Amino acid sequence: MNPQSYIVLSAILFSIGAFGVLIRRNAIVVFMCIELMLNASNLAFVTFAKMHGNLDGQVIAFFVMVVAAAEVVVGLAIIMTIFRTRRAGSVDEPNLLKY
Amino acid sequence: MNLTSTLASTNVGETVVFWICGALAVIGGLGMLFSRKAVHSALFLAMTMVNLAILYISLQAQFLGMVQVIVYTGAVMMLFLFVLMIVGVDASDSLVETIKGQRWASILIALGFAILLIGAIGNGLAGTQAGSLDTANNAFGGNVQGIAHLIFTRYVLAFEVTSALLITAALGAVVLAHRERHTPKPTQKEMSIERFKLDTHPGNLPAAGSYARHNAVDTPALLPDGAAAEISVPGPLRSRGSLRPVNEVEEAEVIEVYGDGIRAGEIVETDPDSGQETQR
Numbered sequence: 001m002n003p004q005s006y007i008v009l010s011a012i013l014f015s016i017g018a019f020g021v022l023i024r025r026n027a028i029v030v031f032m033c034i035e036l037m038l039n040a041s042n043l044a045f046v047t048f049a050k051m052h053g054n055l056d057g058q059v060i061a062f063f064v065m066v067v068a069a070a071e072v073v074v075g076l077a078i079i080m081t082i083f084r085t086r087r088a089g090s091v092d093e094p095n096l097l098k099y
Numbered sequence: 100m101n102l103t104s105t106l107a108s109t110n111v112g113e114t115v116v117f118w119i120c121g122a123l124a125v126i127g128g129l130g131m132l133f134s135r136k137a138v139h140s141a142l143f144l145a146m147t148m149v150n151l152a153i154l155y156i157s158l159q160a161q162f163l164g165m166v167q168v169i170v171y172t173g174a175v176m177m178l179f180l181f182v183l184m185i186v187g188v189d190a191s192d193s194l195v196e197t198i199k200g201q202r203w204a205s206i207l208i209a210l211g212f213a214i215l216l217i218g219a220i221g222n223g224l225a226g227t228q229a230g231s232l233d234t235a236n237n238a239f240g241g242n243v244q245g246i247a248h249l250i251f252t253r254y255v256l257a258f259e260v261t262s263a264l265l266i267t268a269a270l271g272a273v274v275l276a277h278r279e280r281h282t283p284k285p286t287q288k289e290m291s292i293e294r295f296k297l298d299t300h301p302g303n304l305p306a307a308g309s310y311a312r313h314n315a316v317d318t319p320a321l322l323p324d325g326a327a328a329e330i331s332v333p334g335p336l337r338s339r340g341s342l343r344p345v346n347e348v349e350e351a352e353v354i355e356v357y358g359d360g361i362r363a364g365e366i367v368e369t370d371p372d373s374g375q376e377t378q379r
Contacts, residue, residue, distance in 0.1 A: 033132070053230045073178070077271065080276060
């Protein structure tokens with residue numbers, strides 16, 4: 001299987017994630033789109049690892065997964081805190097600095 | 100050799116796996132994007148991640164495939180669902196644009212970005228050979244051993260920094276989720292007094308399905324006059340509107356009492372006080 005097909009799939013998934021970040025309002029769904037983008041980049045890393053015949057790409061993908069897990073923990077805690085203080089689940093609602 | 104390695108080494112198997120799992124992954128991504136409810140988005144994303152795990156395994160990354168299932172679908176997505184349940188399941192996106200023309204601009208940007216990525220990187224890779232990880236995977240006895248060798252030699256510093264990152268993240272979550280108590284905790288006596296001061300029902304709420312013909316949680320309890328007590332059904336079910344109609348239950352009861360000839364809705368009851376006729 002040509003690595004090109006995997007990279008095109010990865011690009012499609014990344015674009016879907018980027019589109020979601022731009023268009024969705026719910027903070028948690030925006031977060032899920034970021035996860036999809038991280039997963040797409042992981043697919044590219046794993047594909048490149050196979051293409052070059054060494055495991056470095058897989059190690060990098062592993063580190064991306066660790067960083068994503070830490071990011072999810074902190075991000076969801078922030079979303080929870082915002083929801084608890086302001087009852088806002090949308091990314092448009094916390095606009096206190098605007099006025 | 101195990102099954103996954105044989106599958107990966109045969110080209111036809113890998114192609115079939117790629118087209119099935121790749122299509123399912125894209126469908127999951129689009130489903131996540133276009134679901135109105137956040138829970139559906141989370142489940143679609145879990146589907147995408149499972150399919151990506153299968154793709155990793157067919158790309159000879161067995162360890163990463165397993166980690167993907169355990170960490171992403173097992174831990175991260177369940178954390179997402181957990182937070183969704185706390186923040187509110189029935190919260191759905193509003194379709195009102197805060198910035199004018201944002202939707203069309205984002206469609207344009209996303210499409211342009213996709214075309215750019217596929218055109219630049221995809222075409223740059225045209226004609227490259229698939230390569231094989233057989234030598235790298237078998238150098239230390241397997242995929243896991245090979246990755247372990249790399250992590251603990253060349254990437255050992257990054258690995259140590261990762262542990263600091265994980266501790267920081269855990270601490271950050273604890274600090275963010277912690278709530279400082281400004282008032283003393285109310286005792287049971289004070290809470291009881293408060294409850295009777297309010298102008299609401301002080302006792303237990305009626306259990307779902309009390310005196311009704313069905314004791315399922317979505318069936319409202321029946322009040323002494325035969326009306327449905329909506330308060331007996333849990334709030335999320337009420338706000339989602341998934342209540343079992345009480346009329347079916349009533350109908351069976353009516354038939355039992357008045358005989359088979361009369362249907363519910365044909366019975367006219369006369370109110371003894373006002374003489375007003377109400378139809379049930």
